[in-house]
Amino acid sequence: MSGTTQILDLNRYDPATGGGSALLQARQRHAGASSVLFYADPIEMVRGEGVWLTAADGRRYLDVYNNVPSVGHCHPKVVEAIARQAAQLSTHTRYLTQVVEAYAEKLMATFPAPLSNLVMTCSGTEANDLALRIAAANSGGRGVIVTRAAYHGNSAAVNEISPSAWKSRGPAPHVKLVPEPRDAGFLAAVEAACAELREVGLSCMIVDSIFSSDGIFAEAPGFAAAVAAVRAAGGLFIADEVQPGFGRTGAGMWGFARHGVVPDVVTMGKPMGNGYPMAGMVTRPELLARFCEETGYFNTFGGNPVAAAAGLAVLEVIAEEGLIENARDVGQFFREGLADMAARTPAMGEVRGAGLFIGLDFIDPDTGAPNAPKASRTINALKDKGILIGAAGLYGHTLKIRPPLPFSRENAETFLKALGEILTN
């Protein structure tokens, strides 16, 4: 069982508890074994606004966890765009519409020149599933390199490259796991994986460019060299921007740019429509053309006019409200505050991140070993103080700080104050 799954277990409702509200019972009855609810005592939410979520009991929670409502919960401009377009026209892309091409034009202007084709899908899973097929069609191989606590989605093919979703299985023969990039060991591990995959044929390396599920490794030493090694071995590089994309790192729209690499394929998802189900895959025209030679690809809901209107509003809000600059500034303030506290707090380990994506390790003060129970207790204590947060990483000991992008210094101070109270008590 992976660390991510472990820590989740400590912070989720245990169905064996039984009982609970009528709503909770209905949920368990409908969703069955697939039901996963945050917290031992799950929260019923009724309203979202900016960086706040309001529960049915009237309590307001500061959201330091959710990255889908990236420009703020229920942002009025996005809501208005969805409502207006849904009332006017919502169809597939086998007819032409102005809004879809206006969105494609604006989105593609954020990518370096060789990446000029866009396929819109419904979810990051669909985008990654398609990316894998494009890599296979162009490389001729099917071997994939991923990090050891990665999560890329939930389809059959994408589950095989998502170790954090596995409960007992190991990797399939065409999948090689490498550690998160902490030092030169990353490059060495990727080179070794390329060699091991020679027999099945190397297809690609796919990584989240901020290594979220692995515990947030923003600096990623050896990243660019590892990409070069994969290409030298005949593989493609897929940047999964579902987590770092759309300005979260505070260093531009896309996480890969921080590492000075231009991917062969880029996938994006969660924040793309601020909650409207949409995602996308961007690549070079010749890679897409090669794939389309052998199969037709059509996505009924992908890139529909309402998705395009939502996506266009998201891009406009990011620019108008200066959310990339805010992510950079508040993120730095936030990391400095956490680092300052860590220097005085033996249970706090490394603080890592870029922009408003921060990882904070909890460790055993004596041995420095990962301390998942401490992370879990902290998550629950923060909930009691009205703050929503989660964990990540192979050992589940990393607090995943990933709020909506309008998060302010004042919001960061609220979090720091609450965390300080918890850790000094």
Place this chain on the structure above:
Amino acid sequence: MSGTTQILDLNRYDPATGGGSALLQARQRHAGASSVLFYADPIEMVRGEGVWLTAADGRRYLDVYNNVPSVGHCHPKVVEAIARQAAQLSTHTRYLTQVVEAYAEKLMATFPAPLSNLVMTCSGTEANDLALRIAAANSGGRGVIVTRAAYHGNSAAVNEISPSAWKSRGPAPHVKLVPEPRDAGFLAAVEAACAELREVGLSCMIVDSIFSSDGIFAEAPGFAAAVAAVRAAGGLFIADEVQPGFGRTGAGMWGFARHGVVPDVVTMGKPMGNGYPMAGMVTRPELLARFCEETGYFNTFGGNPVAAAAGLAVLEVIAEEGLIENARDVGQFFREGLADMAARTPAMGEVRGAGLFIGLDFIDPDTGAPNAPKASRTINALKDKGILIGAAGLYGHTLKIRPPLPFSRENAETFLKALGEILTN
């Protein structure tokens, strides 16, 4: 190349044409080789309402093709539900919300008792991909039986069971194709496929219960017996209700019920949110539990409150406006009109269907052979008369009549009149 792909080629924009409007050029630049546009001269759409779509040049088209806006393009009740919920709360399902469980309750009440668990996804593809994994986890096999012109979606795993999306490839070793159900040959073919898959292990048979891509075979002789044969051989039966579901057949909510079978897994999609990207998979609790033992499954956008609000509005509109009864009544009127015309028109072959899903074959008057060019010319001639329609089937010679469900007798008469004019000139 499959017939479905062939016929599409005759009715779509040819990129080699070049030129065209600025919008068309933008589309080709962004979507690259993945771009597929209906008609040699693609239509720019600007508005949808009920059974009508309006183009940029002001021309109104009667929509006899689109099944996603199933309760009518831009239905005000669905639009209002989306706008209201998007402004209030849009989050994942790891918190509880009233609207999600209210929707699950209402939806699950339409299924026979053993089918009581629901997993919500973004697309029919995701639902079918998950269904295949559930079948594999429970059967222990991975062999899949599908019809020879089937389409079930676009993920890596689902593409392998979607022959109509293949251009040159044949089936993978774990996939066996059977013909569409015209007579006792269907049962025999399924029994043979079960035997052939013994070595890799039979997992399931998955069929669209109205066999849309195969050319619409509503009667499907031998269907129930084939399901029994699959089960006797240790496989599960998955009903793909993405096309026939939500009342289209005029015989209740689900197409499988017309055949007196209760599936092990049911998947649904396109019409579920009238255009809002949502889909779902329904199964028995023990099948879902077995699958969840080995893997976590979570879908970020799946079953979010806005999806639930849209889905709830769709169910309410179906009931309030009597759309199932309308599909039955108008469908029968429409089929009778077509059959009447076919008896007088040598180029028209069989008329098949249920409710508002009708297949009309075009044949060579002398030999009775499939006549795809005639179907294609008719589709284009209908466009010139302001009617949108498409084709289906292994040979691409079947007109696929599949309008939004509020389609009236008057709408059917408009179609019949236009078709008569085309076929007698």
